[in-house]
Amino acid sequence: MKKILITGATDGIGLETARKLKSLGHELLIHGRNPEKLDRIGAELSSPTFQADLSELSQVKKLAKEVLEHTKSLDILINNAGVYKTKNPKAKNGMDIRFVVNTLSPYFLTKTLLPNISSDGRVINLSSAAQSSVNFQALKGNTQLDDFSAYAQSKLALTMWSQHLAHQQNTNGPIVISVNPGSLLGTKMVREGFGTSGNDINIGVNILTELALDEKHLESNGKYFDNDSGQFANPQADGLNLEKTKELISILEEQIGSFS
Ligand SMILES: NC(=O)c1ccc[n+]([C@@H]2O[C@H](COP(=O)([O-])OP(=O)(O)OC[C@H]3O[C@@H](n4cnc5c(N)ncnc54)[C@H](OP(=O)(O)O)[C@@H]3O)[C@@H](O)[C@H]2O)c1
Numbered sequence: 001m002k003k004i005l006i007t008g009a010t011d012g013i014g015l016e017t018a019r020k021l022k023s024l025g026h027e028l029l030i031h032g033r034n035p036e037k038l039d040r041i042g043a044e045l046s047s048p049t050f051q052a053d054l055s056e057l058s059q060v061k062k063l064a065k066e067v068l069e070h071t072k073s074l075d076i077l078i079n080n081a082g083v084y085k086t087k088n089p090k091a092k093n094g095m096d097i098r099f100v101v102n103t104l105s106p107y108f109l110t111k112t113l114l115p116n117i118s119s120d121g122r123v124i125n126l127s128s129a130a131q132s133s134v135n136f137q138a139l140k141g142n143t144q145l146d147d148f149s150a151y152a153q154s155k156l157a158l159t160m161w162s163q164h165l166a167h168q169q170n171t172n173g174p175i176v177i178s179v180n181p182g183s184l185l186g187t188k189m190v191r192e193g194f195g196t197s198g199n200d201i202n203i204g205v206n207i208l209t210e211l212a213l214d215e216k217h218l219e220s221n222g223k224y225f226d227n228d229s230g231q232f233a234n235p236q237a238d239g240l241n242l243e244k245t246k247e248l249i250s251i252l253e254e255q256i257g258s259f260s
Contacts, residue, residue: 005029008081010037012187013204054105055091057259064112075121079106084193094141102154121174129180131156131236159235160245166222175221182227
């Protein structure tokens with residue numbers, strides 16, 4: 001039995017993955033931002049709940065603290081929460097909310113929890129087939145992007161830091177894998193953002209479950225899984241660019257530093 005924290009487990013792929021992992025007998029820690037949805041899902045899955053709006057770093061810090069008060073160690077962290085379209089694209093710290101929720105907050109959460117994730121544990125990060133070169137000025141909040149650019153850049157940025165943290169772990173820490181769960185899966189994000197009912201959500205649920213648990217992925221540290229092609233693949237070219245990754249990490253660290 002594994003102890004698994006899954007963010008954004010109140011809807012879509014996160015919720016269905018939580019249901020599946022629970023049915024397989026694992027112990028879940030459920031994160032959400034909406035207290036009512038969270039209470040409902042926590043009761044349904046008989047699991048502890050943790051409330052935090054990931055568009056604010058102070059709430060990410062509180063989330064990590066509450067998780068560590070609840071448990072000394074985790075086996076698996078699934079960074080699933082994500083946002084595409086929103087009426088308010090600017091987060092409180094001045095950055096685009098996609099960069100905060102999809103990139104910076106999971107980076108901060110992962111780094112804070114990492115010492116308490118078992119050495120044979122895993123971090124699974126929800127990337128996307130939508131990946132484009134990060135505009136560092138936009139990342140800093142100096143340039144406004146359209147919804148799709150902000151989303152695609154935030155997902156490549158997450159894929160870049162996943163590889164960076166994976167390589168820092170060497171052979172003695174949890175492994176870090178990023179994954180495109182499959183494109184246009186039928187969730188709220190896809191219905192509202194793309195106006196289509198979408199594909200079977202279980203395509204995403206099954207690959208998250210496999211990457212989190214299957215022994216065959218023990219050697220997959222730092223890799224990106226593209227579930228549209230059903231295999232590990234290269235991310236967009238910048239994802240393999242060490243100089244750009246270094247710059248990205250230094251901006252993320254600056255943002256964390258200026259907050260704490
Ligand atoms: N669906 C796809 O085809 C697809 C494809 C590629 C990647 N993905 C990725 O898969 C992940 C799950 O997406 P989904 O399709 O299942 O979308 P979804 O149904 O909209 O679920 C997103 C989850 O993230 C939570 N969330 C959003 N903003 C948040 C915030 N500021 N603070 C805390 N939690 C927040 C939502 O909370 P609420 O319940 O309160 O709304 C919800 O639980 C995302 O990272 C997405 O980018 C999805």
